[in-house]
Amino acid sequence: MLNPQEFVECLKRNDVGFFTGVPDSLLKEFCSCVAHASRPGEHVIAANEGGAVALALGYHLATRNIPLVYLQNSGLGNVVNPLLSLVDEDVYSVPMLIVIGWRGEPGVHDEPQHKKQGRVMVPMLEAMKIPYSVLGADLDHAETIVNDAVTHVRKTGSPFALVIKKGTFSAYATPRLEKAHFSLSREQAIQHVLDVLGERDVVVSTTGMPSREVYEYRTKRGGGHQRDFLTVGGMGHASQIALGIALQRPKRAVYCLDGDGAFLMHMGGVTLVGTLNPNNFKHIVLNNGAHDSVGGQPTVALDIDLLGIARAAGYARVARARTEPELRSCLQDLKCSPGPSLLEIQIRCGARKDLGRPETTPIQNKNAFMDFLEPAE
Secondary structure (H helix, E strand, O other): OEOHHHHHHHHHHOOEEEEEEOOOHHHHHHHHHHHHHOOOOOEEEOOOHHHHHHHHHHHHHHHOOEEEEEEEHHHHHHHHHHHHHHHOOOOOOOOEEEEEEOOOOOOOOOOHHHHHHHHHHHHHHHHOOOOEEEEOOOHHHHHHHHHHHHHHHHHHOOEEEEEEOOOOEOOOOOOOOOOOOOOOOHHHHHHHHHHHOOOOOEEEEOOOHHHHHHHHHHHHHOOOOOOEEEOOOOOOOHHHHHHHHHHHOOOOOEEEEEEHHHHHHOOOHHHHHHHHOOOOEEEEEEEOOEEHHHOOEEOOOOOOOHHHHHHHHOOOEEEEEOOHHHHHHHHHHHHHOOOOEEEEEEOOOOOOOOOOOOOOOHHHHHHHHHHHHOOOO
């Protein structure tokens, strides 16, 4: 396997001095190494992948040096516009390396939301005329690829992609960062939320661990899964899915279970919630200050005022809970008060190692959920 520290050192020997992106589970060892080995200003975890490309462009403008953007291939759609309308050699001609985790690689088992992306990733790169190489576990081979990639971007003033297969990087030991310790786990918080909901209330849960925990708790309780839309892909879009439902079903309370990384990724959505003012919209942000589903890399969500942002965007009510008694009280207020409302639940990082995955397909989930949304006779 490829030692991530040796790979990062190889990049730095080639004068790649700035790293930015959105963490990915396939790249978590690389991301951990970059975070640990970088000096202040050399590494920024971006809110979304398109923003990472813009940060990298700004770095190049200021230094003339080569930046690196990392992402899961599910974020490739977020970078198409800035890559083609800014970075491309026909526009600003910016040399840039792009490291992409290959989720859904054909022939490699993965979750349903990654399969199509895995199949079309290479054709997408080819359609954008972005050259690429697939990295294996051989450092000598990787060093040759990096040397060739850097030579290409310097010569052409255009990006080059390094595609990372599953299992490429060996483990990188670094302390797991946690900004604060809270008494509640995410799973406990979700269970408290589900316990107070009515039979006709609607749940839209964000991608990653939250949807898995919603599904597992519903299974444990034996109440079925028809009330929950499990947003297994499309990180950052759960709140707008929930908003679309809330606008069309104004008599149904719609609860969006969001993560802090997802909330930050497309935060402009809260302005629509506030201005459209659906009083049945209940926005719950499970905030552990980390991209917990892909390795625990930090977000800035515990360093900013999420309640102030929601209030300024037009949410009618905002609240924060850190303990079980606070959560119970806040949930009763959330349930009984008109929205749009935002409840931030500050939680600790981590999940059970034996946490399962949904056994129903996304299509089955969608169909059962749509039947549940039908107006009662």
